[in-house]
Amino acid sequence: MSGPPSSETPPLRVVLAKLGFDGHDRGLRVVARLLRDAGCEVIYLGLRQSVDNVVAVVEQEDADAVGLSMHNAGHLTLAPKMVQALRDAGLDTPVVVGGIIPDVDVEPLRQAGVAAILGPGASAEEVVHAVRSAVDSTP
């Protein structure tokens, strides 16, 4: 006897982290609440994470997306590394970056495979929409 297919779509599972030496986690906490209140399951890693640790967590948690918060001008180095580390592990998990990202850096980050970039002042709707569409457009 087999059960019926589960009718409800399971909640999106999103890993939130800050990489390296970057102590500004206020924004990440706000995003965690935004996503929670939008019905997502947030796996909150917080400060001082390594790229390898995030990959391990995505595997164990079967996460749908990774959200990185960056306020230390390291985004051009660390965000592409994050994307590459996931791809190297055979994961197609989209990476969304938020924080202080100058306009001129947006295109290079996109080129490096970052799915969406959110700056200061992004609304709750924009944050949630960015994560959802990043997941939806993942093959």
Place this chain on the structure above:
Amino acid sequence: MTQRGLDLDDIVERALGGQRRAVGRLLSVAERGGAEADRLTAALHGRSARAHIVGITGPPGSGKSTLVGRLTAAAAASGANPAVLAVDPSSPLTGGAILGDRIRIDRTGGDVFVRSIATRGHAGGLAVAVPGAIRVLDATGFDPIIIETVGVGQVEVDIAAMADTTVVVANPGTGDAVQANKAGLLEIADIFVVNKADLPEAEALRLDLERMLDLSHVTGHEAYRGRRAPIVLTESLSGTGIDELWTEIIDHRSLLDASNARQLRQLLRLRAEVEALVAGRIHRLTRAVFDSSAGERALADLASGRIDPVAAAEIILDEGTASLGS
């Protein structure tokens, strides 16, 4: 997870081969329930029932996650291959959750396999999801499997009580002897932990627990649980008392193995899972009746006062049973 293709047999194969990503995927299947989860159960059932299940529960903020991290490190140091299921609540309003246990577990536990599970509100969901997750971890070679739940709410207590060894964490300064004798959390402990034992009232709490256990001896509760529960004082941050706690867990395991108690607890776990599966099917069945014309008629009759709620329930159950036969 939502749109990715799923070749279950292939993923099972890779998970059994030790690939952590595949184990993660299987845990999602188990958690989601439905036909895929049923297939997974069929594939793994014969391969499991070996791992020691340790439940860790206690009030929010009592230091469970840090303690669990320390425990996994102690387990790994002794040659075991531990995994953790960390259960946190879902919002009843939006279904969302912030799963924050693993940031502390990772900090003290290192490279251990941790899966965060949200309670996901739906009726009896956790009661099916957790045994399913245990089955996956057990079959893929993890032992012990440590389940961390917040010790509030019946479901969370039930989950912790399902374990082979249930550890209840308490903090100094959070209650007196009357609290210690209240029914609930403290009744299900095989081992007590007084965490944050560097706090001044740790010794007072230990004495309160000892006196509570004295009464358990008198009332027969001790005989029912099989032994007097030991009390271990720990400081998760420094690691003090962790080795002693790990030793107590191992001792309890040996004690269960020496009698048929471990098999008995396994059987109780399986029974609880079957009950939850049956309840889930009845839930879906009756929901379908509610949406049918017979269900609407019964509700209309109830609204107009022609029948009472008990009679309406009888009609829903009869209709549901009849639809099973057809």
